[in-house]
Amino acid sequence: MTTVERLFDGPLDIVGDVHGQLDALRDLVGQLNYAPDGSHPDGRKLVFVGDLVDRGPDSPGVVERVMNMVNAGNAQCILGNHELNIVRDSRKLDNHWFFNECTSSENEQPTLSVQQKEIIRCFFKELPLALERDDLRIIHACWHRESIALLERRSDVSSDIGNEYRRFRSEADRDLKSSGVFERYRKEQELFGEYVRYGHNDPGEHWQQPRLLEGYAAVNEARQMGNPIAVLTSGQERAATKTYPAGGKFRFVDRVAWWNNYRDEQAVIIGHYWRLYNFEIVKRPRASGIDVFEGTKPDQWLGPRKNVYCVDFSVGGRGKDFSSDVCRLAAVRWPEATVMFDNGAEMATDYVDHS
Helix, strand or coil: CCCEEECCCCCEEEECCCCCCHHHHHHHHHHCCCCCCCCCCCCCEEEECCCCCCCCCCHHHHHHHHHHHHHCCCEEECCCHHHHHHHCCCCCCCCHHHHCCCCCCCCCCCCCCHHHHHHHHHHHHCCCCEEEECCEEEECCCCCHHHHHHHHHCCCCCCCHHHHHHHHHHHHHHHHHHHCHHHHHHHHHHHHHHHHECCCCCHHHHCCCCCCCHHHHHHHHHHHHCCHHHHHHHCCEEEEEEEEEECCEEEEEEECCHHHHCCCCCEEEECCCCCCCCCCCCCCCCCCCCCCCCCCCCCCCECCCCCEEECCCEHHHECCCECCCCCECEEEEECCCEEEECCCCEEECCCCCCC
C-alpha cells in the first residue's frame, strides 16, 4: 500500500465523488474539454478524490473509464472509503453490485465475472491514500498528519491495505477489551443489536425509540480514531450526543470538521462530506449527525486559512434522495480555484493564494 504519492505537476481538474454516475462523469469531462482517454489539448490532468463507486447506476462503467485514463497516464485517483470497503470485502448497503447480491429493488447493474472483480480489486489496492505537491494536497476525507506519519514510519506495514486495516481494527479492539469498554459494548449488542441495523427498512418503524448507546459510541470512536486508514478515508469522528439513522444503521458518532484546526500553508481538496449544489432548495438531512457545512456556502473554502475545499456535491444522491437540482458532479480547476459542474455551470470561489 502507498500512503502519499507525488501529485501531477501543472494545471489540474480535481473531480469529486462520482458514485457510479457514469453519465454525469461523461458530461463533466466533456465540459472540461477532455477526450475519452483523459487527454486534454492544453495538457491539463484529471485527479479523482475517490468514491468512484456505489449508489449510482453504473459503478463498473465508472471504474473502467477512470482506470483507462489512469493507465494512459492522463489521470490520478486516490482511495475512498467505498473502494476500501471492497478491498476489505466489507458488504455495505450500496455495494451489492460488486458482490453480485443485487435485488430487484436495487440498481440493475451488470453481473461481474470473477476476472472483472479481480481487476477492479487490484486497481483499488494500488491506489494511494493521498497525493501531494508543494502547493496542493488531495485526500478523500481528512488530512491528518499523525495518521500519515504513523503509516509511513511502520516498518511492518502490509502491502495489502485490507489486511492493514484489519490489523489496526484488531489493535483497537485489544485496547478496548483491556479497558473494559468492550464488555459494555457487548452487553449493548445483546440488548439492542437487532435494532441498530435497519438495512432497507424504515428506520422509524424499525426502532421507534432509539437511544444513545454509550458502549457503541466509545467503540465506534476508538475503532475510527485508532485506525489511520479509516481516519484518512472516512475522517475524524467523536462520540455523538444523540443517535441518528444513516446508511442503513443507527449511528453513535459524529463527523468532525477537522479543517477548523488545519493551519498548514498547502491547500487541501477533499470529497466525502456531501455538500449540496443548491442548498437553498432542500433542507439538509441529518445524515451525518451534525452538518459540518453549517453556515458555509458552496463557493467557500474552509478552515482558518480558507484553504480546504470539499468538491463532493452529493451526486451519489441523484435519483434516490435528491434531484439533479441539488446533486451535481463537480471539479475544482487548479490553480484557478474555480468549480465546474457537470451541467456546464461554472462557479468562482473565495480562495485567496497566500503563497
